Every structure is written in C-alpha cells, then in structure tokens.
Amino acid sequence: MLGQGHPHPANLKGYRGVTNLEFDIKTLETDVLIIGGGTAGCFSALTISENSNYKIIIADKANIKRSGCLAAGVNALNAYIGKDETPESFVEYVKRDSEGVMREDLVYSLAKGLNKVAKKLEELGLPFLKDDNGEYVQRGRGSIKINGENIKPILAKALEEKKNVLVLNNVNIADYLIKDGVVIGAIGFSLRENIVYQIVAKKVVCATGGASGIYKPNNPTFSRHKMWYSPFNTGAGYAMGIRAGAEMTSFEMRFIALRCKDTIAPTGTIAQGIRASQINSKGEEYVSKYGISTTHMRLYSTIMENLKGNGPCFLKTEGIISEQQGELFKAYLNMAPAQTLRWIERNTGPANENVEIEGTEPYIVGGHTASGYWVDHNRQTTLKNLYAIGDVAGGSPKKYVTGCMVEGEIAAMSIINTIDDTQTVKSDVCETNAFIQYFSHFFHNTDFYYTISEVEQAMQKIMDEYAGGISTGYMYNKTKLRIAANRIEELLKLIDGMRANNLHDLLSIFETLDRLYVCKVLIKHLETRKETRWKCYQENADYPFKDDQNWMKYVNSVYEDGIVKIVLRELVGRDKTYEHTD
Amino acid sequence: MSIQIDKDICIACNKCSNICPGNLISTDNDSKAFIKYPQDCWGCTACLKECPVGAIKYFLGLDIGGSGGYLYTRNQKNHIDWHIVSSDNRKHHIKTKKDESNKY
Ligand SMILES: Cc1cc2nc3c(=O)[nH]c(=O)nc-3n(C[C@H](O)[C@H](O)[C@H](O)COP(=O)(O)OP(=O)(O)OC[C@H]3O[C@@H](n4cnc5c(N)ncnc54)[C@H](O)[C@@H]3O)c2cc1C
Numbered sequence: 014m015l016g017q018g019h020p021h022p023a024n025l026k027g028y029r030g031v032t033n034l035e036f037d038i039k040t041l042e043t044d045v046l047i048i049g050g051g052t053a054g055c056f057s058a059l060t061i062s063e064n065s066n067y068k069i070i071i072a073d074k075a076n077i078k079r080s081g082c083l084a085a086g087v088n089a090l091n092a093y094i095g096k097d098e099t100p101e102s103f104v105e106y107v108k109r110d111s112e113g114v115m116r117e118d119l120v121y122s123l124a125k126g127l128n129k130v131a132k133k134l135e136e137l138g139l140p141f142l143k144d145d146n147g148e149y150v151q152r153g154r155g156s157i158k159i160n161g162e163n164i165k166p167i168l169a170k171a172l173e174e175k176k177n178v179l180v181l182n183n184v185n186i187a188d189y190l191i192k193d194g195v196v197i198g199a200i201g202f203s204l205r206e207n208i209v210y211q212i213v214a215k216k217v218v219c220a221t222g223g224a225s226g227i228y229k230p231n232n233p234t235f236s237r238h239k240m241w242y243s244p245f246n247t248g249a250g251y252a253m254g255i256r257a258g259a260e261m262t263s264f265e266m267r268f269i270a271l272r273c274k275d276t277i278a279p280t281g282t283i284a285q286g287i288r289a290s291q292i293n294s295k296g297e298e299y300v301s302k303y304g305i306s307t308t309h310m311r312l313y314s315t316i317m318e319n320l321k322g323n324g325p326c327f328l329k330t331e332g333i334i335s336e337q338q339g340e341l342f343k344a345y346l347n348m349a350p351a352q353t354l355r356w357i358e359r360n361t362g363p364a365n366e367n368v369e370i371e372g373t374e375p376y377i378v379g380g381h382t383a384s385g386y387w388v389d390h391n392r393q394t395t396l397k398n399l400y401a402i403g404d405v406a407g408g409s410p411k412k413y414v415t416g417c418m419v420e421g422e423i424a425a426m427s428i429i430n431t432i433d434d435t436q437t438v439k440s441d442v443c444e445t446n447a448f449i450q451y452f453s454h455f456f457h458n459t460d461f462y463y464t465i466s467e468v469e470q471a472m473q474k475i476m477d478e479y480a481g482g483i484s485t486g487y488m489y490n491k492t493k494l495r496i497a498a499n500r501i502e503e504l505l506k507l508i509d510g511m512r513a514n515n516l517h518d519l520l521s522i523f524e525t526l527d528r529l530y531v532c533k534v535l536i537k538h539l540e541t542r543k544e545t546r547w548k549c550y551q552e553n554a555d556y557p558f559k560d561d562q563n564w565m566k567y568v569n570s571v572y573e574d575g576i577v578k579i580v581l582r583e584l585v586g587r588d589k590t591y592e593h594t595d
Numbered sequence: 596m597s598i599q600i601d602k603d604i605c606i607a608c609n610k611c612s613n614i615c616p617g618n619l620i621s622t623d624n625d626s627k628a629f630i631k632y633p634q635d636c637w638g639c640t641a642c643l644k645e646c647p648v649g650a651i652k653y654f655l656g657l658d659i660g661g662s663g664g665y666l667y668t669r670n671q672k673n674h675i676d677w678h679i680v681s682s683d684n685r686k687h688h689i690k691t692k693k694d695e696s697n698k699y
C-alpha cells in the first residue's frame with residue numbers, strides 16, 4: 014500500500030481491502046489541472062486564462078482566497094531587479110548566497126520576468142509604495158515595499174472573473190493518476206462531503222508549496238503550529254512526485270529561518286526596514302565574526318553565539334522613535350499579527366526592548382532554497398505532462414512571491430504552446446477503485462493504540478534528534494541518519510493501520526504519509542552530500558568542511574521499487590536551455 | 596496560538612469555517628462556529644478578517660509568551676480595525692489602511 018513504501022498506487026490494483034465504497038465518485042475532465050491554488054498556482058491559471066480558452070481546474074485543500082503561505086499576507090516583494098541591478102547580477106547574488114550550487118539557468122530565466130509580474134500585481138490592485146517620481150521604493154537591493162495583506166484575496170478575485178477557470182476549494186489531492194509513465198490527472202477527496210474527485214487533464218501543474226512539520230517545531234506543545242512555513246503545506250506535491258518516480262533535487266539544502274522568538278514572525282522587516290543589527294547578550298554585533306553575511310551565516314552565527322553562552326541574541330531596536338515603532342506595529346499586522354499582539358499585550362514594543370531572535374526547525378521549501386522537483390527550462394518535471402512551479406519546484410533559491418509567479422507564467426506559456434499535441438487519456442477504472450478502497454479502509458480500521466497525531470510527533474522527534482533538528486544545532490552524522498532512516502520506515506508501515514473517524518482524520522493521515530515520504534528522501538540526500546556546503550542547512554558532522562573539488566554538483570534522486578536511488582548531476586550554466594535527456 | 600469564538604456574538608454565517616486554510620473551524624448543532632482543532636491554528640487571522648461581527652478572539656498560547664491579552668478585528672471596506680486588549684485590560688486600537696503600503 015501507499016503507506017508501506019510501494020512505488021505507485023498503480024500497484025493497488027490487486028489490493029483486497031474493504032469493498033464497501035462509501036464515497037461518491039465525481040469524474041471531471043479538463044485541459045489543465047493545477048494542484049494548489051497558492052501564489053504560483055493562481056498566477057499560472059491567470060496566465061493561461063488570459064492567453065487562451067483552455068479549460069482550467071484549480072484544486073486546493075483550502076479556500077484559495079486565503080490558502081497557503083500567504084494566508085496572513087506578505088510583507089514585501091523580495092525578488093525584484095532593483096535600481097543598478099540586472100538579471101545577471103541577480104544570478105550572481107543567488108549563486109553567492111547558495112555557495113555556488115543552484116540552477117543558474119532557472120534563476121536567470123526567472124530573474125528576467127520578476128519586474129513584469131510585480132507590475133501585474135499592481136494592475137490587479139496591490140498597493141505599492143512609490144517615490145516622488147512614481148518609482149517603486151526599495152527595501153534593500155532587491156526588495157520592494159508594498160501592502161501585501163490582501164494579496165491572496167486579490168489573486169482569487171482575478172480568477173473569479175474568468176469563465177474558463179473552475180476552482181475546487183477544500184479538495185485534497187492525494188496522488189497523481191498515471192498511465193504508461195505519463196501523468197494523466199490526479200485523484201483526491203473533498204474535505205466537506207464524501208466525494209472522491211477523479212480529474213483527468215492533458216497537462217497537470219503541481220503547485221502545492223513546500224513541506225513544514227517534518228522536524229520537531231520550536232513550540233511543540235499548545236502552539237505547535239505557530240511556525241514560519243504554513244503548517245498546512247505538508248509536502249503533498251513532493252510526495253506524489255516521489256511515489257510516481259519523478260526526479261527530485263537538493264532536498265539536503267534545507268531552509269531554516271531566523272525569526273522573532275516564539276511568534277516566529279519574520280525578521281527582515283526590522284533588519285532591513287530599520288537597519289537593525291544582530292547583537293548578543295553583551296550587546297556585541299556578532300555576525301561579522303563568522304565571515305561573510307549570507308542568509309545562512311546570519312543564522313549560523315546566532316546558533317553559535319547561543320552555544321558559546323552569549324545568547325540570547327537580539328535585533329537591536331531599542332531607542333527607535335515612536336513613529337518607527339508605530340509603523341512596525343502596522344507592518345506586522347499586515348503579515349504576522351501575533352508579533353504585534355505579543356508587544357502590545359504586554360504594553361511594550363521594539364522601541365523599549367530589543368527583539369529576541371531564534372532559528373526555526375528545518376523546512377523543505379524550494380522558494381527559499383533549492384529543494385524540489387528537477388525541472389527543465391519550461392518547468393516541466395521528468396514525468397511527462399507534469400509541471401512543477403513555486404515552492405515545490407527545485408533548483409532556484411530565493412524565488413519568493415514574484416519568482417513563484419514567473420515560474421507559473423513560464424509553465425503556462427509552455428502548456429499553451431504544446432497542449433494541442435496532447436490527448437486526454439481516460440483513467441483506469443481499476444486504479445480509481447483501488448484508491449477509493451484505500452481511502453475507505455481507514456474508516457473500517459479498528460481503533461489502534463497509536464493515533465495519527467502521535468505518528469506525526471514521533472516522526473518530528475526522530476528527525477529532530479537524528480537528522481539535524483534544533484536540538485542538535487542542526488548537525489547530523491551517518492550513524493544518526495541510519496537510525497532515522499530505520500525509524501521512518503517503521504512509522505510508514507503503521508500508516509495503513511490508522512483509523513479515520515471523519516474526513517479531517519483522513520486528511521491528517523495523508524499529510525503524515527506525505528511527510529514521511531519527504532523524510533525518506535531527505536535522509537538519503539543528507540547522507541549523500543559528503544561535505545558541509547551550507548552551515549545549518551546542511552551540516553554533516555562527518556565532513557565538516559566545504560569540498561569544492563568533489564561536491565560542486567547536484568544531489569538528485571529517483572524513488573524506484575521502494576528505494577531512493579541517487580543521481581549526481583553536473584552543474585547547469587546560466588545560458589543553457591536545459592531539456593531532460595537521460 | 597489559537598482563537599476562541601464567542602457564541603453569544605456569532606451569527607452562524609459560516610464564513611470563518613469556509614476560509615480557514617487548515618480546515619480547523621466547525622459548526623455545532625445551532626450552526627454556530629467553534630474551533631475544533633485549537634492546537635492546529637497557525638494564527639493567520641484569515642477567520643477574524645472574514646467575521647462580520649467581531650466574534651473571534653485571537654490569543655497567544657502560554658508556551659509562546661501569552662499573558663492574557665487578545666486581539667479581534669473589524670474588517671471595513673478600506674481599512675482594518677485591529678483591537679488589542681492587553682493583559683492588564685487596557686484597550687488599544689490600530690487602523691491599517693488597505694491602500695497604504697508598509698513603510699518597512
Ligand atoms: C509566512 C511567510 C511569509 C512570507 N513572506 C514573504 C515576503 O514577505 N515576500 C516574499 O517575496 N515572499 C515571502 N514568502 C515566500 C512566498 O510566500 C512563497 O515562496 C510563495 O507564496 C510560495 O508559493 P506557492 O504557490 O509555491 O505555495 P503556496 O502559496 O503556499 O500555495 C500552495 C497551495 O497548495 C495547496 N495545497 C497543498 N497541498 C495540497 C493538496 N494535497 N491538495 C490540494 N491543494 C494543496 C495549499 O492549500 C496552498 O493553497 C513568505 C512565506 C511564508 C511562509
């Protein structure tokens with residue numbers, strides 16, 4: 014079964030589970046199916062609908078008006094070609110920040126589209142800060158100031174008006190439908206009614222975001238979901254691709270955020286907005302002691318200061334004027350309201366006290382680092398007719414909101430140009446029935462002494478202790494990873510015995526299943542890179558130094574016959590038009 | 596991090612349960628909303644902004660420094676009113692205009 018690590022549900026045909034089908038089946042046929050209506054998915058749908066009459070279905074587990082990373086809003090557009098910058102200099106900046114291992118070709122094609130999509134957001138109604146000449150005001154060299162509180166409602170509204178777009182809210186996609194190695198659609202279940210959706214499409218776009226909740230979080234008790242990345246992006250898109258044998262890249266380049274303590278609110282607003290420096294408990298500015306100030310070194314230096322007993326570390330805000338404080342209160346309400354509440358409920362604020370900072374648990378997120386599907390120049394995956402965009406797509410760090418949108422646009426244009434040559438393939442009735450049986454069997458399982466929530470917590474604890482979580486200062490070694498790998502396999506085997514009492518339980522089972530698949534691949538990637546390329550993100554205690562001689566390459570993998578097989582690939586240069594050839 | 600819904604204020608419109616990105620809000624027999632999975636709340640405030648009557652209180656868990664205060668909102672056409680009640684019961688009001696960009 015899915016839970017026991019078999020390669021793909023096509024193998025479910027022989028499954029002899031319960032035959033009592035409690036779900037109604039709805040079969041839908043469309044030209045393009047977009048899985049996940051977040052930033053990337055919505056923008057891709059908008060591009061297709063504005064440039065063609067093809068029929069599009071967006072299926073989202075939540076309501077696209079507030080789903081995904083940007084439910085609370087977005088602070089600034091963090092990928093933009095600012096004054097005196099060029100797409101070429103953007104590539105150099107991302108390359109430096111990623112220690113040289115990223116897809117220059119993908120970053121370059123994305124960089125060329127950034128400013129155009131920013132303009133489009135303005136046309137759709139997003140407020141931008143402008144100077145006297147009507148130019149966007151920058152926050153740092155590649156970021157611009159906006160009011161992003163309403164970004165998701167704006168994107169959702171733009172789609173509402175399109176006749177060729179059908180939005181299925183509250184439908185959780187569980188897996189791809191595959192025939193002869195080609196992706197022909199996807200299957201999922203409603204979170205409101207007992208309906209299984211079987212959607213067949215000529216082209217499928219995966220836009221489900223990255224994966225949170227893999228590691229034990231900063232706040233593991235009551236506020237366990239007060240994390241940086243959306244706790245509802247559970248790596249479903251990665252897991253579906255893994256199970257179907259898609260090639261994945263750079264999972265070992267995890268993302269760990271430096272955030273405000275407890276509320277896990279962004280720090281960039283303060284660090285860049287009012288140019289606050291990072292200080293330790295003695296008031297010393299410490300980052301420069303550790304070398305150049307890349308994103309991961311600002312984090313690493315904070316972890317090291319704490320280990321040396323110099324913590325806690327802070328952003329130095331004491332003494333800012335009350336007007337600045339007032340603006341910070343508002344900026345946080347527009348994207349991370351918990352931080353403003355945290356200040357005001359204690360009648361304090363950043364003008365009176367420095368803001369304590371900490372590192373989060375690791376996430377797998379291709380919008381910040383390079384983990385995700387291995388894609389060609391059109392963002393097509395190694396599975397025929399399947400595209401990947403946004404945080405689920407790999408190779409292209411620091412894409413952020415605007416970069417995710419450009420990827421959506423690139424995939425959209427490739428789809429429009431090639432879809433006429435593609436036939437819709439009917440799905441296999443046996444395969445669908447096997448899926449339905451698989452969904453139903455959880456409702457027939459008897460109560461088990463383990464709940465799905467306990468499986469999730471066990472997974473997070475294993476990953477924390479043995480695969481480089483917060484408790485080990487993000488470091489791991491081979492022996493630890495072996496233990497993690499074995500324990501994750503044990504947990505995967507338990508999944509099929511879980512009991513569901515309602516559709517939300519079924520959702521939780523799939524979320525945990527998907528995270529376990531991500532763990533499996535992640536562990537293998539961490540083990541493979543025999544060097545330390547990115548402090549904290551990938552810190553292999555057996556090989557504590559960077560090794561440019563041997564490791565200026567991508568660690569990729571393909572899941573086949575229950576085994577994660579590693580493929581090492583040479584770096585792809587900026588001007589290459591990359592196609593999948595082998 | 597979580598929310599609490601005041602049943603006496605709730606008018607059973609279902610808007611909060613339709614919007615929550617984690618599908619965490621449910622309705623009881625009289626169609627009034629309640630948070631079914633309080634520990635799974637991300638704290639995004641999507642539900643607060645949908646609520647037409649300000650029935651939803653948003654608070655920090657004790658494990659992340661909560662001290663008894665809370666926040667609720669009224670989403671107006673051109674701005675959002677944020678009402679924050681501090682732990683010593685002082686009332687604060689902040690207005691964020693929808694057409695005004697962040698300064699930082
Ligand atoms: C808290 C936070 C703040 C950020 N702030 C900024 C910022 O200020 N500036 C900036 O430029 N970038 C920012 N980013 C980064 C940026 O938001 C992301 O890179 C971008 O939104 C990712 O877009 P996406 O479409 O890949 O994912 P998302 O927008 O998260 O969309 C993924 C969608 O997939 C859906 N989904 C997931 N699984 C399934 C499934 N199984 N079936 C159906 N649907 C599913 C989800 O509900 C969601 O709607 C921030 C990110 C976070 C988390």
Ligand code: SF4
Nearest residue numbers: 615636637639640642
């Ligand atoms: S704050 Fe967000 S995650 Fe929490 S209940 Fe409301 S909508 Fe759901």
Ligand code: SF4
Nearest residue numbers: 605606608609611646
């Ligand atoms: S949005 Fe407000 S009024 Fe409507 S159901 Fe929810 S709590 Fe009640």
